[in-house]
Amino acid sequence: QQQLVQSGPEVKKPGTSVKISCKASEFKFGSTVMQWVRQARGQRPEWIGWIVAGSDRTKYAPTFQERVSLTTDMSTKTAYMDLSSLRSEDTAVYFCADGSGSLGHWGQGTLVTVSS
């Protein structure tokens, strides 16, 4: 059963960037669609985008298009989300998940706090 383990909490200043990792346990990582979703405290989840592991095929939500980059490292079976130009509104828990529509397996979440 797929397990996704994310990196630890981050505290960042406005205008900087954050890079979160998501390590998959499944032997078959290639061609897996890795999704990223964030959730601010007390709010609904917000879809960020996806990447097909092992490829440069990506799809980003328009809200994040200019500031996000999703990548994968096949040698370590790890997905990464890089979000730049951080602002206070980006404070949220960021989740990775797998699936090409519905999201079947989720990481535990990474809290990103943006504060001066």
Place this chain on the structure above:
Amino acid sequence: DIQMTQSPSILSASLGDRVTITCRASENINRWLAWYQQRPGKAPKLLIYTASSLESGVPSRFSGSGYGTEFTLTINSLQPGDVASYYCQHYHIYPWTFGQGTRVEIK
């Protein structure tokens, strides 16, 4: 963007009750809808996909129905472990969006 609206926002019911949550889409999404359960401090857990398909390992007291713009999640015989927030999510066109959530409590 397609707007997803859930009702009610909070649902209080007794153990053993049958509860129903509704999710409405602002336009036709066919059957491209999922339901998630989220307990406090945890990641969402997939319950239902393509509107009515039960995810492996999810108890059969959970069921989903609907097509087009109106969907329901039903929990038969509410259990203590069902206390959580429930979200619908469409994946018909980009960007995918979620409902605002329904919090289920025990009366």
